[in-house]
Amino acid sequence: MIRLHNIHKTYVLDSGRQVQALKGIDLEIRDGEIFGVIGLSGAGKSTLIRIINMLERPTEGSVEVNGTELTSLNDAQLRAERRRIGMIFQQFNLLSSQTVSGNVAFPLLLERHADKSKVRERVLELLKLVGLEDKADVYPSELSGGQKQRVGIARALATDPKILLCDEATSALDPKTTASILRLLTSLRKKLGLTIVIITHQMEVIKECCDRVAVLDGGLISELGSTLEIFSTPKQDLTKRLVSAAVRRDVQDLLEHLKVHEKPEEGDALALELLFLGEKANDPVIVEVAERSRARISILGGAINHIQGQPLGNLVVELAGAPEVIENALKMLQEKVFRVTVLGYAAKGGQNHD
Amino acid sequence: MTDLLISMGLSPAASKITMLLAQGTADTLYMVLLATFISIILGVPLGVILLVTSKGYFWYSPRFYAVLGACVNALRSVPFIILMVAIIPFTKMLVGTSIGTTAAIVPLTVSTVPFLGRLVETSLKTVPYGLIEAAESMGTPPWKIISRVLLPEAMPELVQNFTLTLIVIIGASAMAGTIGGGGLGDIAIRYGYMRFQAGIMLATVVILIIMVQIAQLIGDTIARRVDHR
Numbered sequence: 168m169i170r171l172h173n174i175h176k177t178y179v180l181d182s183g184r185q186v187q188a189l190k191g192i193d194l195e196i197r198d199g200e201i202f203g204v205i206g207l208s209g210a211g212k213s214t215l216i217r218i219i220n221m222l223e224r225p226t227e228g229s230v231e232v233n234g235t236e237l238t239s240l241n242d243a244q245l246r247a248e249r250r251r252i253g254m255i256f257q258q259f260n261l262l263s264s265q266t267v268s269g270n271v272a273f274p275l276l277l278e279r280h281a282d283k284s285k286v287r288e289r290v291l292e293l294l295k296l297v298g299l300e301d302k303a304d305v306y307p308s309e310l311s312g313g314q315k316q317r318v319g320i321a322r323a324l325a326t327d328p329k330i331l332l333c334d335e336a337t338s339a340l341d342p343k344t345t346a347s348i349l350r351l352l353t354s355l356r357k358k359l360g361l362t363i364v365i366i367t368h369q370m371e372v373i374k375e376c377c378d379r380v381a382v383l384d385g386g387l388i389s390e391l392g393s394t395l396e397i398f399s400t401p402k403q404d405l406t407k408r409l410v411s412a413a414v415r416r417d418v419q420d421l422l423e424h425l426k427v428h429e430k431p432e433e434g435d436a437l438a439l440e441l442l443f444l445g446e447k448a449n450d451p452v453i454v455e456v457a458e459r460s461r462a463r464i465s466i467l468g469g470a471i472n473h474i475q476g477q478p479l480g481n482l483v484v485e486l487a488g489a490p491e492v493i494e495n496a497l498k499m500l501q502e503k504v505f506r507v508t509v510l511g512y513a514a515k516g517g518q519n520h521d
Numbered sequence: 522m523t524d525l526l527i528s529m530g531l532s533p534a535a536s537k538i539t540m541l542l543a544q545g546t547a548d549t550l551y552m553v554l555l556a557t558f559i560s561i562i563l564g565v566p567l568g569v570i571l572l573v574t575s576k577g578y579f580w581y582s583p584r585f586y587a588v589l590g591a592c593v594n595a596l597r598s599v600p601f602i603i604l605m606v607a608i609i610p611f612t613k614m615l616v617g618t619s620i621g622t623t624a625a626i627v628p629l630t631v632s633t634v635p636f637l638g639r640l641v642e643t644s645l646k647t648v649p650y651g652l653i654e655a656a657e658s659m660g661t662p663p664w665k666i667i668s669r670v671l672l673p674e675a676m677p678e679l680v681q682n683f684t685l686t687l688i689v690i691i692g693a694s695a696m697a698g699t700i701g702g703g704g705l706g707d708i709a710i711r712y713g714y715m716r717f718q719a720g721i722m723l724a725t726v727v728i729l730i731i732m733v734q735i736a737q738l739i740g741d742t743i744a745r746r747v748d749h750r
Contacts, residue, residue: 220658222654222657222658243662245660246660246661246662247660248660249657249658249659249660250659250660252658253658254655254658254659256651256654256655258649258651260649260651260652260654260655262652262670262673262674263674263749263750264673264674264676264747264749265673273656273659273669274659274660274661277659277660277661277662277665306749307749308749308750322659323659326659326660332658
């Protein structure tokens with residue numbers, strides 16, 4: 168469990184000017200969850216994650232990790248505590264002077280009476296865990312970005328921490344490699360019972376693997392919720408922007424260009440946006456409603472996004488027919504669909520939209 | 522030795538000159554290698570201290586850094602030939618004499634340590650800060666960050682700077698010869714300059730050039746070998 172309470176961080180620049188990076192963060196990260204923090208650059212994400220292992224000391228507030236209040240520890244105690252919190256970085260930060268196994272062994276060899284053969288054994292075990300057992304004796308410069316990050320993960324997990332902090336860990340990687348690193352993190356969480364904190368500016372990363380997400384804006388958490396909640400019902404403008412950048416654009420474009428009016432005219436169709444969530448996204452709802460209500464349903468556009476493997480579907484449809492038929496169909500849809508948003512009336516046939 | 526050379530067919534005069542140059546080369550090597558060695562022993566810690574007390578590092582101390590930095594700069598701004606004379610009392614106190622190759626090692630070292638210190642500081646600064654941060658995140662104590670991260674990661678630059686130091690000391694050691702330091706510089710002054718024996722002067726120059734070339738070659742080879750970036 169990670170508990171941040173009222174965290175403030177103020178930097179004093181050389182010019183004497185003060186910059187408030189964090190302005191009162193309260194956050195609770197549960198054991199075993201993958202928690203994402205997203206925000207634009209300069210929002211204070213990097214500072215926030217460094218506060219969790221006290222690479223940055225908060226100006227004010229308390230940091231409780233695994234039941235220990237970190238702000239009251241001395242340097243030696245803090246170093247001991249940090250061995251229970253792993254961290255990986257955007258630039259990997261591997262030692263170029265050491266081989267892969269030398270890098271992974273680094274935290275193990277810090278121990279006073281490290282047994283060399285035991286260390287070697289543990290290193291190979293860790294490399295196997297991240298799928299690099301054949302790279303033990305090469306230097307990092309010979310590895311690809313994804314492989315380097317795997318070494319970073321193996322090194323971070325060497326001391327068997329229960330918490331893993333990921334600071335923009337996939338930002339320097341291409342989409343395919345990013346996906347494979349995220350899959351690795353997800354599987355490690357399960358295998359080792361890790362709590363993972365991910366800092367990122369990529370909504371795709373959140374979408375792929377986070378259970379919950381906090382949106383950081385101007386040093387404050389502007390929105391927090393389960394990933395599905397954030398994606399299906401974003402509340403703040405920034406969140407909406409982030410979400411719409413990460414989901415498929417078709418529906419957004421369609422909505423922007425759809426011409427509707429509020430009052431129905433004779434023969435108008437009713438335009439709706441339907442949001443399907445989870446298992447239900449796969450049910451043949453539209454066909455069922457069309458058959459039973461006898462409304463003519465035309466599909467204008469749609470997209471299905473997968474959030475942590477769960478489908479989240481957006482569909483824009485028009486209902487045509489007699490007013491009571493439309494009303495009936497709307498009622499049936501409202502019962503079966505996660506969320507129905509009435510967009511307005513469109514001239515029949517949909518020829519009015521873009 | 523001289524007899525041996527004569528028996529090999531060299532004229533007595535040529536044999537004498539060869540012996541002279543051999544002795545000078547040995548003296549120079551003795552001075553240069555020992556002075557370089559001591560400079561590294563003292564200069565690396567100086568450079569490390571300069572770095573870790575500078576802004577952004579873990580023992581940041583603006584006042585200490587400013588004072589130490591000023592001392593380093595002051596020593597560096599004294600020309601070697603003046604420094605050599607100025608610290609004669611110190612040299613006497615340390616080795617009992619101010620004349621000869623051993624005595625020359627003292628001013629050579631004193632002038633080189635601050636020079637190398639700055640070079641080491643600059644080399645260590647090239648180590649990406651992220652590596653220090655990563656080490657800190659693993660609970661690495663500061664002195665282990667120095668010994669296991671900063672120094673090994675900067676090793677290629679450090680080796681280049683050691684080579685540079687050695688070459689600078691070769692140059693300075695020739696200057697030390699002018700005030701009784703011994704070695705090739707001494708020979709060049711006594712024979713080449715004072716007795717107008719241009720041949721001997723030329724020979725010392727050639728030997729010095731060869732020394733510098735060999736030093737650079739060895740330095741480059743080692744630097745390449747320790748570089749895995």
